[in-house]
Amino acid sequence: MKLAVAILISGSGSNMVKLVKSMDDEHPAFPSVVISSRSDAPGLKKAQDLGVPTEVIDAHYFKKNHLDFEKELIQTLKFYNVEIICLAGFMKILSKKFIDNFRDRILNIHPSLLPKYRGLNTHARAIEANDPIAGCSVHLVTPELDGGPILAQSEVLIKKNETEKSLASKVLLEEHVLYPKVLLNFSNQIRKKEL
Numbered sequence: 412m413k414l415a416v417a418i419l420i421s422g423s424g425s426n427m428v429k430l431v432k433s434m435d436d437e438h439p440a441f442p443s444v445v446i447s448s449r450s451d452a453p454g455l456k457k458a459q460d461l462g463v464p465t466e467v468i469d470a471h472y473f474k475k476n477h478l479d480f481e482k483e484l485i486q487t488l489k490f491y492n493v494e495i496i497c498l499a500g501f502m503k504i505l506s507k508k509f510i511d512n513f514r515d516r517i518l519n520i521h522p523s524l525l526p527k528y529r530g531l532n533t534h535a536r537a538i539e540a541n542d543p544i545a546g547c548s549v550h551l552v553t554p555e556l557d558g559g560p561i562l563a564q565s566e567v568l569i570k571k572n573e574t575e576k577s578l579a580s581k582v583l584l585e586e587h588v589l590y591p592k593v594l595l596n597f598s599n600q601i602r603k604k605e606l
């Protein structure tokens with residue numbers, strides 16, 4: 412039996428597309444559902460076009476009660492028997508209680524070379540600091556924001572006159588290669604542990 416993967420998005424979903432496409436016949440996992448925290452996320456249509464079931468859990472609707480948002484999220488993940496969660500541009504912070512429900516089963520891609528630049532505006536901060544390199548990291552999600560064990564990273568050079576936008580596009584291309592690789596290794600490891 413293949414491992415069921417949920418991909419959580421809030422926006423464009425370009426990483427989600429790469430993850431879905433990477434899960435071919437030989438892959439130990441399959442994309443069981445794409446869940447968006449926004450009803451207007453462009454990634455939703457991309458997932459539908461790829462034939463992956465989609466769900467919207469509208470964070471705006473649950474604005475005043477994050478716990479209810481997470482309850483709904485957990486119910487949906489259980490409905491799809493999800494075994495691995497990939498956060499891919501999912502812009503909601505998850506509570507310790509939620510994370511404990513899926514201990515060591517949640518991956519996130521972050522657009523910086525962690526532990527540098529947790530949180531937002533990572534590219535602007537790297538340029539501002541005159542860093543020679545930037546990049547992306549895939550890490551396990553723990554209650555510490557962007558602070559879980561790093562599984563893999565990819566680097567890009569920051570050129571003279573680099574803008575936030577040009578750096579973001581370069582890093583995104585690296586994300587598209589890195590995240591599917593990490594998901595494949597991670598799924599294989601889980602498979603081995605289960606045997």
Ligand code: GAR
Nearest residue numbers: 422423424425426499500520521522
């Ligand atoms: C990606 O760059 C991802 O690393 C970042 O959002 C973008 C989503 O793009 N994630 C975060 O900043 C999470 N803190 P995508 O929707 O096209 O995959």
